[in-house]
Amino acid sequence: MPNNVAVVTGSNKGLGFAIVEGLCSNYDGIVYLTSRDENRGKSACEELKKIGYNPKYHQLDITDEDNVKSFCNFINQEHKEIEVLINNAGILFLKDSTEPKSYQAEQTIAVNFTALVNFTEAILPLIKNGGKIVNISSSSGHLSRIPSEELRNKFRSIDLSLDELKRLMKSYVEDVREGKDIEKGWGDSPYVISKVGVNAYTFMLHRKLFNKGITVNCVHPGYVMSDMTRGGGSVTPQQGAVHPIRLALKPEGGGLYVWHDGTPVPWDGPDPRTYIDGQLSKQK
């Protein structure tokens, strides 16, 4: 039995759901829809079954270490290996959120960065040579979004180790806790720092896995209408899923930061967001 298996995190709704739908239609293998909440995930699977697709389901909360372990054990026993991993699960506190900033920073880094990294590292031994990893980033992951040049240099250093990157992300959360994040040049958005961290990890992982032929990329899917944006956005989840799916099936290279129009952009170049009528267009 061919071991072509794809796993998508946080795929009970939004972009992740659309990625599973697109993979079910285009990927020659088994597609896992996963979700932290079993009921939400199973009903999402049912929805896809109604329109003729047949995803498999497994519960997975990427912030839960035991859950991650048991998911990896399950995949190991059932399939031995996977070919495609799409790290999609993520959270965003919108500007009108009332939670304290320190809480927002802790949570956002914990889910978008730390859990993504820990889950990827846990499942890495099961990713087969020639496999593909796609990290769902954002326009917020562009390095130019961090005001401090010193911090930008730390993030982009090719000598940065994973431990150092984790420490850097931890120092951001501590700076927010102490009210020093703005003064130290992190900027005002935990979401930006979480996605910059995801991009830094993507390029690091690409360098590490290059010899195994495993392709690692990150992608800004566009401003996607979903619960995260309270329905705002300029593209449907299906439209936002096009390039993540392409990178999972036929990437044109690795270590790329792909923009929502499908073109790779330099991570440390100028801010690629477009301006409409003198204002930045809304792209998360």
Ligand SMILES: NC(=O)c1ccc[n+]([C@@H]2O[C@H](COP(=O)([O-])OP(=O)(O)OC[C@H]3O[C@@H](n4cnc5c(N)ncnc54)[C@H](OP(=O)(O)O)[C@@H]3O)[C@@H](O)[C@H]2O)c1
């Ligand atoms: N929407 C945009 O404009 C936009 C733009 C750029 C990038 N993105 C990125 O695209 C990805 C998907 O976002 P979306 O717009 O589809 O948002 P969404 O509709 O809010 O979906 C987010 C998904 O992540 C899941 N999730 C959250 N925490 C999780 C955890 N600990 N373990 C497992 N799953 C978890 C959610 O599960 P629950 O249903 O249980 O909450 C949900 O399935 C995110 O990484 C986001 O940052 C979105």
